[in-house]
Amino acid sequence: MHVAVALFTRDLRLHDNPALHAAVTDAESVLPLFVEDEAIRSTRYGAAAGRRAFLRQSLADLDSSLRRLGGALVVRRGDVVAEVARVVRDVGAEAVFASLDVSPYARERERRLRTEVELCLVDGTFVVPAGEVAPAGGDHYQVFSAYHRAWQRAPVGDPLPPPARVRLPDAVVQPPPVDPGTAASPLQGGEGPARRRMTRWLDEHLAGYGSGGHDDLAGDVTSRLSPYLHLGCLSARELAAEAAARGGDAFVRQLCWRDFYGQLLWANPRTLHEDLRPRGDHWLDDPDSLAAWKEGATGYPLVDAGMRQLRTAGWMHNRARMVVASFLTKHLGIDWREGARHFFDLLLDGDVAQNVGNWQWVAGTGVDTRPNRVFNPTAQLRKLDPEGDYVRRYVPELADVPGGDMASPGLLAPSYPAPLVDHAEAVAAFRARRRLDP
Numbered sequence: 001m002h003v004a005v006a007l008f009t010r011d012l013r014l015h016d017n018p019a020l021h022a023a024v025t026d027a028e029s030v031l032p033l034f035v036e037d038e039a040i041r042s043t044r045y046g047a048a049a050g051r052r053a054f055l056r057q058s059l060a061d062l063d064s065s066l067r068r069l070g071g072a073l074v075v076r077r078g079d080v081v082a083e084v085a086r087v088v089r090d091v092g093a094e095a096v097f098a099s100l101d102v103s104p105y106a107r108e109r110e111r112r113l114r115t116e117v118e119l120c121l122v123d124g125t126f127v128v129p130a131g132e133v134a135p136a137g138g139d140h141y142q143v144f145s146a147y148h149r150a151w152q153r154a155p156v157g158d159p160l161p162p163p164a165r166v167r168l169p170d171a172v173v174q175p176p177p178v179d180p181g182t183a184a185s186p187l188q189g190g191e192g193p194a195r196r197r198m199t200r201w202l203d204e205h206l207a208g209y210g211s212g213g214h215d216d217l218a219g220d221v222t223s224r225l226s227p228y229l230h231l232g233c234l235s236a237r238e239l240a241a242e243a244a245a246r247g248g249d250a251f252v253r254q255l256c257w258r259d260f261y262g263q264l265l266w267a268n269p270r271t272l273h274e275d276l277r278p279r280g281d282h283w284l285d286d287p288d289s290l291a292a293w294k295e296g297a298t299g300y301p302l303v304d305a306g307m308r309q310l311r312t313a314g315w316m317h318n319r320a321r322m323v324v325a326s327f328l329t330k331h332l333g334i335d336w337r338e339g340a341r342h343f344f345d346l347l348l349d350g351d352v353a354q355n356v357g358n359w360q361w362v363a364g365t366g367v368d369t370r371p372n373r374v375f376n377p378t379a380q381l382r383k384l385d386p387e388g389d390y391v392r393r394y395v396p397e398l399a400d401v402p403g404g405d406m407a408s409p410g411l412l413a414p415s416y417p418a419p420l421v422d423h424a425e426a427v428a429a430f431r432a433r434r435r436l437d438p
């Protein structure tokens with residue numbers, strides 16, 4: 001093949017990028033292209049300032065890496081299919097190479113692209129691609145432990161090196177460098193920062209991850225690689241291989257969760273909006289409680305710390321995510337979709353498959369095998385943040401309250417709100433709504 005287009009979507013990297021690798025291997029010259037999709041930019045998700053800055057930085061990083069190999073990144077803005085078709089015509093490309101993805105939006109984009117151009121889709125978003133392992137008689141797993149066993153046995157190729165050279169088509173005039181912008185992002189975007197963070201984190205923290213590190217809210221030693229994995233600045237397959245080689249099984253298991261939710265959404269696109277397993281829930285319409293939850297003013301220190309971390313850092317610790325999500329859906333009886341929307345607005349790692357899959361898990365409408373469990377925010381505080389250090393970091397009203405006292409809601413500090421609901425009453429009301437035995 002003479003000319004190909006390598007269409008980047010959320011695989012913004014050179015290392016272990018199978019779509020780019022295939023394009024460079026199959027074609028004499030390749031045009032690397034990214035389209036700032038108006039359909040995404042115009043949503044609240046696409047408009048969020050921190051996320052936009054992170055994307056810009058990631059594109060600039062990719063562009064400068066491509067230039068070192070002789071190429072460059074062409075960035076267009078508009079309808080992704082129309083722009084790709086135009087570029088294909090302009091450079092006389094015979095094919096477009098891109099990474100497969102699982103969201104309903106990505107799959108519709110793939111379908112539309114196929115009608116316009118010769119499209120070569122290549123796996124590159126997950127360690128084990130969606131649909132690659134399946135139970136007898138089905139196309140996907142709904143039980144994590146069974147999926148994990150099959151996933152561990154699945155053949156996974158070795159990570160690919162970055163291309164040695166990228167030769168632009170003769171017709172292409174070198175575009176100007178991509179401007180990283182000056183807007184601040186909570187985390188520096190791009191493959192370079194992602195790889196540096198990966199190496200440092202594996203060296204310093206992988207060893208302690210399995211023995212409690214990943215649950216230690218105040219210690220805050222999880223990798224924070226999720227935003228990079230979401231935009232593909234880092235290959236999940238490479239990260240899993242690096243961690244496995246150092247005995248990091250507990251960490252690799254978390255990457256398996258990511259694949260698990262990927263294949264779940266791929267096989268159940270309707271669960272973007274609908275319950276996977278409806279429980280007959282009648283969600284409450286309670287805008288005041290929803291607003292208090294969003295602001296981190298529920299009177300439950302752990303819930304409030306998590307919600308304020310989300311607002312200030314664009315990220316929240318996984319344990320806190322579980323507690324705040326359980327509180328919204330089970331204590332307050334508010335629809336998980338409200339929570340997922342708010343998370344999606346603010347999370348730098350906001351990802352439809354991961355967000356919806358996890359929200360449904362916590363709400364009990366998804367794949368949790370114990371759908372009616374309720375996280376007790378006070379017991380969780382005692383367990384995960386016994387000294388109250390995590391809470392104090394985000395809730396200044398409680399700066400002078402010792403950790404032990406934080407587990408007694410209502411007796412905290414004059415400027416801190418009283419608990420929105422009583423725990424025991426809220427749990428009883430939830431059980432009544434679900435028609436469970438008292």
Ligand SMILES: Cc1cc2nc3c(=O)[nH]c(=O)nc-3n(C[C@H](O)[C@H](O)[C@H](O)COP(=O)(O)OP(=O)(O)OC[C@H]3O[C@@H](n4cnc5c(N)ncnc54)[C@H](O)[C@@H]3O)c2cc1C
Pocket residue numbers: 214222223224225226227229230254255257258261316317318319321322325343347349350351352354355356358359362
């Ligand atoms: C209600 C709720 C919503 C969530 N929404 C998102 C989301 O939009 N995007 C997102 O990437 N993650 C989401 N998660 C999963 C998880 O909280 C984050 O992936 C994790 O906190 C990211 O931090 P980390 O990179 O430091 O994780 P680490 O502990 O370092 O884990 C490494 C990687 O494993 C994967 N991983 C870890 N835990 C999970 C999990 N529970 N589910 C799926 N993958 C996991 C992530 O890719 C993560 O980067 C959500 C969890 C909950 C409970």
